[in-house]
Amino acid sequence: MLTNTDWLEYRNVHSPDKEAIVDKSISYSYEDLHNRVNYLSAYFLQNGVQSGEIVPVILHHHSQFIITVFALWRIGAIVAPLSPKFPETELKKLVLFLDCRVYISEETSEFDFVNHKKITPDLTYKKSFSGNSLWNINKPGGAIIIFTSGTTSIPKGVLISFDSLYNSFTAISKFDNYGSHDTFLASLPFNHIGGFSIIIRSLLCGGTLLLPQNTSHGGILEGILKLNPTLISLVPTVLNRLVKSGIKPNPKLRSVYVGGASSSESTIKGALKAGYPIIKVYGSTETSAMVCAYRPSLITGNINASGYALPGNSIYISDQYNKPAPKGMEGEIVIESPALFTEYFKNLEETQEKKKNKNYYTGDIGVIDSNGLLTVFMRRTDLIISGGENISPIELEKEIAKLNFIKEVYVLGVDDDDWGQVVVAVFTTNNNNIPENENVIRQHLLKSLPSFKIPKFFIQLKHIPKNEMGKPNRNKLLKIILQDVRLNTSQDREE
Template identity: 35%
Template structure:
């Protein structure tokens, strides 16, 4: 078992304090520690050893948290997976992360093929007592592999160490002072860093994690009304829907972190005027979540900024020649700090290009003003962030290109008040092709999860290209804006 298991220290410090709270669940820290101990023994009985990668396929619930902590307790590495992906995509991730054992929750509809079945086990043991097992003390540094989309088709698994997660909490806590009286709403999926961080922040501060019935807007609204969280994390799409429902912040709410994609100034202003204590944040999986913040008071002065770095994070702007330009000059954003991941799992090529000495190149273009506030301009690559989901346009383009009657295609992201960005497919038909937008979407529904399917399809006679035959994405944007 792991020595100095910091993630459950409040099981001894404040054993009667509520750790997990929801409509159908309430666990104290002592009860959580007991269930983790039991489930850890179950995992040992499955043959899981320190350093093994263990997949978790589950919605947000107490079982996810128990399984995660049990995996860490025995010094294994957790690999949370997006259960909304197609089965074949999940299996690809299992292979890429070298997952030896996968835990699948009964409420997920994921069906693993026979190739992986022998190493797939249920969560049902979380509520049962399992016989204690003896295991030598261990201290595995790696905690987590979280997958993130990028410019390449192959998903990249970010390796996060326990020290990265604790460093992230410490830097954020230095500003916002989490206390045992706080209650954190688990409003984002645990397989995303924004949602996952709710777990780690709560456990390290001895606060309660509130589990809504689901992540649908109605259930989030009900949880806000019933449980009065003091801290919530939302992507802009969620915030917009809550405002449209007329949901007002409760008196207990002191922080509403907004990140995970572009947040339009009008949306933030509307939320602030209605009393929401908005804090714009910016970060990534590779940086263990947020690295900058802009509170609602600062927003009035710099509405287009994403704020200043949290303590412990140093930002630099790197130009195309690798130099650091002056104030207000654009370049790629680099962050240095102890929350920066060690690299990508089994992917030295991309790791070498982006990670070095606790530093990470964010892939975003931006600039710092004379007071150190960060402003984002655009992505260095073409990654589209829609509703908090990272979407690689190349992946979508490759699937569209397989549709009979499609000559070529370009996938772009257009600004949208609800989603931040929406996916748009621009298609050139083959001669005599009669396909339409519905045909395209029907084909894609069989090949891609819903959030990767373009919301709009445009057909054009030709796509703008360079002299070398490369599609000019910027000109495609201009073309579509005129339609």
């Protein structure tokens, strides 16, 4: 195990000439990458970045992001990747939550946070870092903080250690036999654990990371066609479009990981028929990405299964008394793994609720058959997963309720073959301006939330059906929603 080892320094010693990153027309060997990281480490130190402090990194999906992260790790900082696509209001909320002094962003970024020093990476700086690397040194803190949406609008910063990142890599590497010949398409956003872990896998196995033009669905499809990766990770939305496009897998492609949303049986079957080597995976930010994997087959069936526990991990189903349930019984999925997160940043109560006796209580519902194969039925009560993005319905409801004409609002996810789920907002009002109301709500949400969180459909009702407890009746609402003719039309969500 590479304990107390600078992973990039290790690669520089053992395979300096190996191609590490291909970013459009630019290629970096591991030696090139090591040297650039050294320069940027010195630059950050000169600009006052300190070991042990949390540093938000708000950069686009380019090699600059990777060099910045590695440079911060080399001087002992904790990285918090944030998407530059988020509205300034959301970025400000997260930066304030992190209690940080400095943040990293591009020179052209329009946002500016008072009382926080902005540092723009200078990749032309040539003074080399001369100290001892603090990358992966055992110390309080961690490697990264990844934000994930929970079932409330309060941000959940998941603190993950270097050991957990390494153990996550080891598990999937043993399953899928990674090697230096592998090329990884960076097909998921870096501020998500799914995207960030692709960087780690490529580095630790000495492979090559391929950066697409952008992370839009079109950009990913183009990257698959032109870059010919051996390994790709896709949300079901992109996989579905890939199959519908008629694009055939290149001969080098050996694994397509599908996770991040509930993939429909028709999508998986279509991909298998087209010849794509599908591996279904299950995991979360709290498990440092995937802890289950499975190669579905048109012959053996079990298309809807989520996977077997990866090497070094164990999974069981908890019954209503928090005891291991018999095989075949439905219940909460509990994970024991060396890749578990350290804590929820500034949230001891939820950390203690979710982590007990080295186990992570996911809140997800599933079943394990007699052979140990896990099938996930529901990903966190109420949480909507659309196109691989986690969306909190409560956050949306609170924002919509701020409008004076709204009486009641309820947001939920509806299953969709393309997106996994689509977001639908059902509401009642004090007026009857149905077309105008929808537009006003949409424009109001766009002022404070990223576009992927905006509901795809808005449905105005005279009243919201309730159950005997006075809560919205989800089943009745789903019937009403599914009768809406717009759900049967093809509409592209803004990416």
